[in-house]
Amino acid sequence: MITEKVKISNPDNLTEADGEILKKAGEIIKNGGVVAFPTETVYGLGGNALDAGASKKIYAAKGRPSDNPLIVHISDFGDIYEIAEAVPEYAKRLAEIFWPGPLTMILKKKAKVPDETTGGLDTVAVRMPDSIIARNLIKYAGGYIAAPSANISGKPSPTEARFVTEDMDGRIDMIIDGGAGEVGIESTIIDLTVSPPEILRPGFITREMIEGALKTETRLPGAEADPGTGPRAPGMKYRHYAPRAPLYVVEAADKDTPGLIARLVQKEHEKGRRAGVLATEGNAGGYIAEKVENLGRADDGRAIARNLFRALREMDDADVDVIYAESLENKGVGTAVMNRLLKAAGNQIIT
Secondary structure (H helix, E strand, O other): OOOEEEEOOOOOOOOHHHHHHHHHHHHHHHOOOOEEEOOOOOOEEEEEOOOHHHHHHHHHHHOOOOOOOOEEEOOOHHHHHHHEOOOOHHHHHHHHHHOOOOEEEEEEEOOOOOHHHHOOOOEEEEEOOOOHHHHHHHHHOOOOEEOOEOOOOOOOOOOOHHHHHHHHOOOOOEEEEOOOOOOOOOOEEEEOOOOOOEEEEOOOOOHHHHHHHHOOOOEOOOOOOOOOOOOOOOOOOOOOOOOOOOEEEEOOOOOOHHHHHHHHHHHHHHOOOOEEEEEOHHHHOOOOOOEEEEOOOOOOHHHHHHHHHHHHHHHHHHOOOEEEEEOOOOOOHHHHHHHHHHHHOOOOEEO
């Protein structure tokens, strides 16, 4: 397959030529094809959410297990009634405050949403992206785009079109370059089919923000999906976001995490191995390693979230043998960042 690559000239204020590109991409999706496109979170791998064959193509392109559900993207809140059996008041309230934006809601699905899109579940994950490009594409494609992140399953999610090309060139019909994602990590996912609502994946929209909007407590999953069952949402069961080299999250008991990482890097050098470090701004300049990625200030979780997946991809490009990442504060957006880091590390922690 030859993958067509196109570029949006003005992602914030679409031109007539940009509109023609998106119309063409929408026709590809209507006809059962797969198109990679930018959102405010990461790039999505989009197909017609109501077409079982299109969902199968998405799974094939990613090499993704077919029991891992896809998120259905819409461009207008009213469209939710066509795919959800019931839309509770909680959903309306969250949409009013956080949509368009990086929040996915899980609801009971209607029969018109194929099992191939939902991983065989009786629920559907829905979100309205805060991206002019994405919402226009959704309209041109017929209103419902199923889209996981546009990467080979298990690899870091792509925040730029160049990373999509690395994974998807020759696998899909088109890649739309619309610049880098503003958020940088995937959406928060909340299950509204249970009481109290359950946050299945942390993200930019934090638990505290959701509880403030709903005026009620939420809960977190007690554990990852049982090995014998499929996950209820993306990111719950399988290893995700992983660079090629083994990744370790490091947290020193004496709080001198930079010192511990420095010693670990020195040991790698004594073995003739190349080391990479994911560091916060105040520490990045002190490391002597083959690749050091500055994620941003330790107190700026949003900046770190925006930089994380790019940094993991850069580690792959640097061909390091091992990566050490500073542990980060586990609150606010930092909760989502640590979730991604620990998934990428396979929960390998050095203390």
